Amino acid sequence: MADALELDTLWEDFHRAVNMTSAELAAWLRVQDATEEAEALPDQAGSPTGRHVLAILQKRRTDLTDDDIRVMYEVVDTVEDLADPENEPERETTPQDTHRRHRLMTLGHDPLKP
Numbered sequence: 001m002a003d004a005l006e007l008d009t010l011w012e013d014f015h016r017a018v019n020m021t022s023a024e025l026a027a028w029l030r031v032q033d034a035t036e037e038a039e040a041l042p043d044q045a046g047s048p049t050g051r052h053v054l055a056i057l058q059k060r061r062t063d064l065t066d067d068d069i070r071v072m073y074e075v076v077d078t079v080e081d082l083a084d085p086e087n088e089p090e091r092e093t094t095p096q097d098t099h100r101r102h103r104l105m106t107l108g109h110d111p112l113k114p
Contacts, residue, residue: 032106075109
């Protein structure tokens, strides 16, 4: 388990990286898994990491597990690697932009959100 200062920093970094609310993320995960024939059950929609991020958003810092902390580090690192806030277009312009945005949104980060 991380020490208190490290956990405080991670908590802040995670909530800065994850700029979608739990309601927005839950809705996005359901949309991503919906097909013309079926829609996933709400608690089974999205990737395992996306569902884990959603669960973390609904927790208090004192309730985090070691697995939560591992996922939080992964999400912060991935968002930092994929997001480019200084060069972010105000809208999606290419299929690559759309794919990157959707990948980030699965982790709770919408690059088009102010």
